Structure formats: structure tokens, C-alpha cells
Amino acid sequence: MDLPSTTLTQAVEALAGLPGVGRRTALRLALHLLKEPSAEVLNLSESLRRLATDIHFCRICHCVSDGEVCPICSSPKRNPAIVCVVENVQDVMAIENTQQYTGLYHVLGGVISPIDGVGIRDLNIESLLQRVKTGDPAPVEEVILALPTTMEGDTTNFYLNKQLQPLGVKVTMIARGVSIGDNLEYTDEITLGRSILNRVPFEA
């Protein structure tokens, strides 16, 4: 598709590099932006520029951060003895949204997946083990594995547990079972079977 403007062509090509955005969607986005007030477009442009230049990853938990250490790791209200291991930044936010967790995080940056070529060295595993071994910045008493309940997540859980157990830290994992609000009739067999095997004392 030949566009009658090189400025537009370049914008379409750049937008088409976004995941899930093809050339047709990119053109629709670009033409939408043409109709917007230019202040809004400049704001978007500037926000993206800062994304490239101003953002850091926390040196402790590898979550996104404005500074060297993220607000969660530097908060005095959080319990640094508990570290929750998650796949990515989205998962940190999902757990933060529950408002049920007051410990710290460790973002692996993925899960072990030989099919996708993701090995142990591609993940932030060594820094997790160092955090537990050295007790720096704070001694760790418990590591919660909160990885996806997939084959790759389970593989990573298994590997992490094997590495963490010898360090004398308590290793736990998030509960798996029937989702709250779900009918048993529509719950998949594996989840339902495990939720019966892993039943817990009644709580009111």
C-alpha cells in the first residue's frame, strides 16, 4: 500500500512493529492519531520516548522501576523475609491488586521452556539464589513460587525448589483449586481432582 505521505508511511511502519498490530491496524491507528489534537499525539510520543530512556529495572527484584530500586523493594511496610517468585511484571501487578500480599517479589522474566529456547541462564534465577544465599538486602525466610500452572511453570517450580531446598529456606507455592465463583460442574477434571486431593481444613 503506497501512502501519499512519507510521514504517515513511517508512522504506519513503526506502529506495525507492535505485537498484534498488522499494517492495516497500524494505518487505522495512524489515521486516528491524525484526527486527534496534536497535544495528545505529542504526549503519546513523549511517553514512549521516556519508556526508552527513563525506565529502569529494580536491581533487587527485576521489576520495572523509575529508580535503581523499585517502590515495593524500598517500602518499609513490606516484609522482606518473604519473596514471591513470578514470571513477569504483569504478575506482580496481578498479585498487588489482590491486596493480600505484603512481602517482596522476584521477577524471573519468563519460565523454563526448551521449545521456546528459554533456558535457566535466560531467567533471573541466579540472582534469586544469591538473594537467598547472601541474605542481601535482607534475610529470606520463605520463597513463594507463583509461576503459571502450566507444564513450563511446573518445570520451573521443580527446578527452583531443587535449588532452594539445600539453602535452608522455606519453599511454598500458591494454592491451586476451583476458582471462586465457579460451578464444580464446569471445572476441568484435573483441577477438580487436585482440589479434592489437596483439601484443607474448613474455615468459616
Added chain:
Amino acid sequence: MDLPSTTLTQAVEALAGLPGVGRRTALRLALHLLKEPSAEVLNLSESLRRLATDIHFCRICHCVSDGEVCPICSSPKRNPAIVCVVENVQDVMAIENTQQYTGLYHVLGGVISPIDGVGIRDLNIESLLQRVKTGDPAPVEEVILALPTTMEGDTTNFYLNKQLQPLGVKVTMIARGVSIGDNLEYTDEITLGRSILNRVPFEA
């Protein structure tokens, strides 16, 4: 959702302003950009900035353009006596892609649609009539109506025809009928019915 970085939050909010992009998709896009080389993100940012500052609309046909007059209107290879009226810039590109048209265009910027609050004054109709009346920048012999084959498109066609006929210009519209490659069995009744009524002499 509280993000642990204000830079990221601002980028997500700006991206969520795009059509069809909610906060979740905006977060996914922003986190994708975080993983990209910063040169690519800066390129995207810069392309969008130029979209706000460098783009113009052709003063003759209202299509997007780098300069005051678009490459189509200023091309000596195009026939300025034929003007094709289309709804938007995408339609110019769709017709250009057919490589079957050598005249000029006139982008209305929409079609008459009282439900959406789009009236005659919101569209580039007056400038089309002026183009035909004054013969500036070139005398117009034929106006091809190539608006969508919807109720709104038909209403606009009807209005334009009524305005154009008294000016002594030939008014035509694009052919409607069975799509090429379609089976008659799956063609909707209205299209098939009209294609029989509007049959044309056989051409080999």
C-alpha cells in the same frame, strides 16, 4: 492497577487512548516496548511526533500529504478532469491499489449520518462543489461517486448528485454487483437482484 513506575504508568495511559486499545492491551504493548532495543522505541516515538507536527492535508483533495498539495494532485500523469469522491484516506489507498484509476480524488472525510451527528457542513462538500464550479485547479468533466454502499453512503450520493447535476458535470458511481470470485449461491439477495437489473453488455 498500580504500576511500580510512573514512566510506565504514563506510557500505558497514553497508549490506552488509541482506538481498540484498553488498559490491559496498553500494558502489554508498553511491556513489549520495554524489551525492544531503545532505538526502535525512539523511532516509534519520533514517527508519532512527526505525525502531530509534520503532516498536512492536501488543499485540493483533502488527502494526507507531506506538503500543501498531495503527490496525486500534483502528478502530471493523472487526469485532472476526473474526480473520484471517497469517504476517507483509506479508500484513496484501496482504489490506488487497484492500479485501475488515473484521475484525482476528493476526500469527503465521512458520509452524511444524522444518527452519528455528521451533517453536510462536517464534510468537504463545499470544496468539491467549488472545484467543479470554478474549474480550479483544473476543469472537472466527471465526478465518480465511490462512497460506501450503505444507507449513509447512498444518502450522501443522492445529495451530491443533486448538487452536482445543475453544474453540468457528468456524475457516475462505481458499479455494484456480484464480487469477482463469489458464487451466486452465497451472494446476498439485494446485490444479486440489482446485478441482474443493472446487467451490462457482454465483454470478453
